[in-house]
Amino acid sequence: MKMTKTYKFNHFKVLFITAMCLLGNSLNAQLVNIESKRMQSDSIRFALKSDLLFDYTDNNGDYLFQLGSNVTTQLKSKDLKKIFFFIGNYKLIRSNDKDFQNNWFFHLRYNQKLSSLFRIEAFIQNQNNTKLTIVSRNLVGAGIRLKLVSSELTRVYVGNAYMYEVEKLAESGVHFYNHRNSCYLSATHSFNKTSLLLTETIYFQPLYNDIGNHRILLQMKAELPLTEIISLSALYNFSYNSFPAVNDIDRSSNLSLGFTFTI
Template sequence: MRNTAHMNGWKTLVHGLFLFFMTHVASGQLVNIESKRMQTDSTRFALKSDVLFDYTNNNGDYIVQVASNLTTQVKSKDLKKIYFFIGNYKLIRSQNQDFQNSWFFHVRYNQKLTDVFRMEAFVQNQRNTLLTITSRNLVGAGIRLKFLSNEYTKAYFGNSYMYEIEEVAQTDQRFFNHRNSSYVSLNQSFKNTKLDITATVYFQPLYTDIGNHRILGQVKAELPISKVISLSALYNYFYSSFSPIRESDRSSNLSFGLTFTM
């Protein structure tokens, strides 16, 4: 009996820590498109994808994990038009409880006008049942400037208008917002190690109230270990000055994994 109680205590602790970890990882509400872009120069088609399925059952207590990610980029023959798509789905479930249940889709069109100046338009749909804002849909357009470019370093500034529709399931509220999105992004490659680092900061205020804003900071590193596989590390920091059910939202997370490239 003592051993059984001891084991049950460990199960409760493990499940509690798992829930705590997943709640904090799933709390961000911005997605950094910069870290998904593919610096492929003259390559017209590129694709990155991974799929994960895991099922664990210990004495009737089970955890199911499903995750899939797809990023693809297609360029026109003159390399001046880029069609870009991101899609992912994540599910982590134990018994009848979801620790994460989310999807994200983003389609973007990029038109190169000069070596420095580009125009962009995009549509996005995302949903996460565990976040304060459970659903977010937006459409937007803006400019993208390459203000620094050499063999190993590239830096960009972007500014866009976004119209977004957000839903909060807990309070049954919907928000219709006109929001500005600005970012600065730096990509640095290292010749000897082939290490690639991308750092980005986003700032997204409402046009009518700059105090209602979101900030996302991200650093991503990729180190190739073969032609198709890279080790990757990602750090995110998210802050929102406005939340319908609390004063503000903030989170940070660090993750490691593998990236597959075609």
């Protein structure tokens, strides 16, 4: 009977960890879609989205520990032309001193509106994930952002930026110092009757001296408000990361469902 209980717990633990890894996959990708995190609030100076998850289970000495936190906040100047934008998240899943997931991500961005069409941006980012080919990625960058379409229901943006990037390889610990370009196209559309909000974005980030070393991210996100604070959300990600220097490719695709809390 004891062996049966232990087997059932181990089987449940594997299924649970697999499910959590799939749900958290959008946070694990080395390329993170900043567009889906932006807060499209023209007249609101401060906005915050956050959640915290803690779970601990112990059955006959076999334990499963999970910790997850996310925060997104935006602050605008009085004239609404300058925006400070911060994203931070951390996720840990551990069982019997083995990490199934251990990653964090921090992104700080400054955006200044120069005209109805033209904006400039600067950003810094720190990213770590012990389970990927590139375990650490740090970058600083700056570029432009253009609003191509601006209507009551639809907005379309295109952007281009230069990034200086430092990456650390998992197995050897070798560091790569890269000059990378980042370009993207993003569209947001809301529906009057249902208040459904759709955001679609595609990123392409090649090295300047080697286009074969590149990252691609395609993302679609839907948010349906249930109350003024809570929204039902769905997120689809497809990412492709090519690393010719180590003859390796990271490819992932996932669909996530959940809730978004906004204040």
